[in-house]
Amino acid sequence: MINYIIKRLLALIPILIGVAVIVFLIVHLIPGDPAQTMLGERATDEALQRLREQMGLNDPLPVQFWRYVKDLLRGDLGRSIMSNNPVSAELAQRFPATLELSFFAIMFAVLVGIPAGIFASINQNSWFDNLSMLIALMGVSMPIFWLGLMFIWLFAVELGWFPPSSRIGVGLDFTPITNLYVIDSILQLNFSALKDILHHLVLPAVALGTIPMAIIARMTRSSMLEVLRKDFIRTAYAKGLKRKVVIFKHALKNAMVPIITVVGLQFGVLLGGAVMTETIFSWPGLGKYLVDAIYARDFPIVQGGILFFAGVFVIVNLIVDLSYALVDPRIQYE
Amino acid sequence: MSDSKKNKVMKKNTNPWFEAWRRLLQSKIGIAGLGIIIFLILVAVLAPVLAPYNPFEQNILARYKAPSSEHLLGTDEMGRDILSRIIYGSRISLQVGLVSVSLALVFGVGFGLLAGYYGGKIDMVIMRFMDIMLAFPSILLAIGIVAILGPQLKNAMLAIGIINVPRFARIVRSSVLSIKESEYISAAKALGAGDLRIVFKHLLPNAMAPLIVQTTLSIATAILEAAALSFLGLGAQPPSPEWGAMLSDARSSLQRAPWVATFPGLAIIFGVLGFNLLGDGLRDALDPKMKNV
Numbered sequence: 001m002i003n004y005i006i007k008r009l010l011a012l013i014p015i016l017i018g019v020a021v022i023v024f025l026i027v028h029l030i031p032g033d034p035a036q037t038m039l040g041e042r043a044t045d046e047a048l049q050r051l052r053e054q055m056g057l058n059d060p061l062p063v064q065f066w067r068y069v070k071d072l073l074r075g076d077l078g079r080s081i082m083s084n085n086p087v088s089a090e091l092a093q094r095f096p097a098t099l100e101l102s103f104f105a106i107m108f109a110v111l112v113g114i115p116a117g118i119f120a121s122i123n124q125n126s127w128f129d130n131l132s133m134l135i136a137l138m139g140v141s142m143p144i145f146w147l148g149l150m151f152i153w154l155f156a157v158e159l160g161w162f163p164p165s166s167r168i169g170v171g172l173d174f175t176p177i178t179n180l181y182v183i184d185s186i187l188q189l190n191f192s193a194l195k196d197i198l199h200h201l202v203l204p205a206v207a208l209g210t211i212p213m214a215i216i217a218r219m220t221r222s223s224m225l226e227v228l229r230k231d232f233i234r235t236a237y238a239k240g241l242k243r244k245v246v247i248f249k250h251a252l253k254n255a256m257v258p259i260i261t262v263v264g265l266q267f268g269v270l271l272g273g274a275v276m277t278e279t280i281f282s283w284p285g286l287g288k289y290l291v292d293a294i295y296a297r298d299f300p301i302v303q304g305g306i307l308f309f310a311g312v313f314v315i316v317n318l319i320v321d322l323s324y325a326l327v328d329p330r331i332q333y334e
Numbered sequence: 335m336s337d338s339k340k341n342k343v344m345k346k347n348t349n350p351w352f353e354a355w356r357r358l359l360q361s362k363i364g365i366a367g368l369g370i371i372i373f374l375i376l377v378a379v380l381a382p383v384l385a386p387y388n389p390f391e392q393n394i395l396a397r398y399k400a401p402s403s404e405h406l407l408g409t410d411e412m413g414r415d416i417l418s419r420i421i422y423g424s425r426i427s428l429q430v431g432l433v434s435v436s437l438a439l440v441f442g443v444g445f446g447l448l449a450g451y452y453g454g455k456i457d458m459v460i461m462r463f464m465d466i467m468l469a470f471p472s473i474l475l476a477i478g479i480v481a482i483l484g485p486q487l488k489n490a491m492l493a494i495g496i497i498n499v500p501r502f503a504r505i506v507r508s509s510v511l512s513i514k515e516s517e518y519i520s521a522a523k524a525l526g527a528g529d530l531r532i533v534f535k536h537l538l539p540n541a542m543a544p545l546i547v548q549t550t551l552s553i554a555t556a557i558l559e560a561a562a563l564s565f566l567g568l569g570a571q572p573p574s575p576e577w578g579a580m581l582s583d584a585r586s587s588l589q590r591a592p593w594v595a596t597f598p599g600l601a602i603i604f605g606v607l608g609f610n611l612l613g614d615g616l617r618d619a620l621d622p623k624m625k626n627v
Contacts, residue, residue: 015466016469018465019466019469022467022470023478026479027482140610141606141610142602143558143561143602143603145565145578146595146599146602146603149581149584149588150595150599153592157589157592268471268472272471276565290477302481306475306477306478309470309474310470310471310474313470313471
């Protein structure tokens with residue numbers, strides 16, 4: 001297993017290099033002058049010249065590429081045009097907000113989607129089964145940003161149950177440490193802040209988690225249905241085992257591999273969805289920052305942000321692959 | 335019935351495509367999907383006849399009118415009729431779906447054939463490149479491409495096409511690999527068939543079933559992706575009645591006029607649902623083994 005992990009980690013290196021190359025090429029090979037694009041049509045020649053020099057755009061492409069790789073290896077993603085702060089610091093500051101949102105969204109998706117899928121599969125063709133599959137089908141056809149807008153309209157504007165935007169109410173006594181607000185507030189035993197933070201989290205997390213929830217429910221159902229038809233399930237019942245034991249211990253465990261796969265794949269969808277959800281809920285995470293950077297034509301941020309998202313995505317996929325062995329001992333890695 | 339006619343009927347019935355079409359017509363979801371898509375195409379073609387108003391015509395006196403008999407789905411901040419805009423928007427969504435997926439199809443099939451048929455180094459280079467593209471969450475790669483190319487519908491279609499190439503390449507490659515070594519391919523080679531003939535006459539037709547399914551499902555995601563890009567201001571630009579762009583305009587008026595945000599979203603769901611249903615139906619019809627996968 002350890003050998004396999006090392007092998008997989010080594011195999012990541014060329015992929016990550018490739019990702020870095022593509023991001024570099026997107027910015028540098030496309031016709032047009034990045035400095036001009038960044039500063040707009042009306043920029044003066046001096047300003048353009050200054051920016052080109054600052055970004056090293058006057059050097060030949062291979063020189064630029066070499067410098068980019070060298071900087072990248074040192075964790076240096078350049079400086080933001082907007083703030084002049086290092087890109088890595090800007091990204092690191094905002095990532096916890098995205099992580100927190102994604103975590104609660106995937107928790108919601110898993111905790112609702114898997115039980116719903118199991119329940120639908122053991123009551124195949126019941127009204128619950130049909131309804132949940134209809135919701136799942138709508139879920140895969142729905143734009144996440146529309147769902148977010150509808151949530152804001154219904155639960156924030158009309159009913160007033162939840163705040164429509166941001167991570168925490170104004171005027172609350174709270175000092176972030178790790179920027180993972182939930183953890184910070186627990187560490188500080190600041191329960192009034194914790195309540196407020198969770199209150200702010202509900203709408204965006206549920207909006208972001210709904211579509212993955214629908215897909216996970218659909219996959220759980222079809223994977224369970226497949227296992228429930230197998231001979232060993234009949235044997236388990238014949239042995240006189242309780243229904244609960246058969247379903248959770250025998251069936252679910254065997255149905256888990258495709259479910260984990262889809263949960264992992266959904267994490268990637270979630271990262272993309274975070275861009276939209278954060279924009280709608282004014283959530284100060286990486287996704288919203290990336291969109292703001294695009295509007296501001298802050299290319300170092302765009303470049304670094306996409307690279308960062310891709311890196312997280314690749315690592316999550318690896319973790320998903322490795323987790324198969326935990327749920328299914330038949331899977332052995334060489 | 336004359337003999338030749340009889341032969342024709344017999345031949346038709348044993349044709350796998352005819353068989354698949356028959357199965358599709360028996361599947362409820364396939365029919366529902368097909369119905370929605372035909373409806374959408376009719377709406378797009380007949381837009382000038384169906385739309386009660388000019389989708390671009392502004393009327394400051396009729397801003398934020400709630401749905402009524404005069405404006406069935408209400409009006410937006412510029413007093414434009416939302417129903418008319420949604421009707422014209424169907425043209426854009428269908429166009430985006432077709433153009434971007436055709437692009438992905440052409441390049442994806444090309445790369446997949448090259449990689450699968452020639453194997454070796456060509457295969458390795460192409461497929462590693464595809465792996466790298468798949469290492470990006472797809473909408474983020476599209477956002478990156480459009481951010482650099484500039485926010486236009488044309489560039490959004492290009493970006494969506496690019497991010498969908500790897501999926502097609504993988505399907506074609508695996509299908510080519512599965513039959514490349516079959517005896518009938520060796521036989522064709524022995525008979526002196528050239529590479530092109532083998533690829534287009536024998537290998538590609540074998541990949542058709544999964545390709546058709548993937549194309550249909552990809553149109554659904556392409557419409558969603560284009561709406562997302564337009565919503566972020568990176569796709570269709572105002573005053574274009576693209577459904578995602580209409581939602582972007584609606585953000586500021588949620589409290590005052592929720593219908594401005596509601597109906598374009600429902601239109602997106604309807605269109606995407608059509609292609610998803612047809613894709614599911616086609617999958618069941620073309621390859622019963624793939625059911626529920």
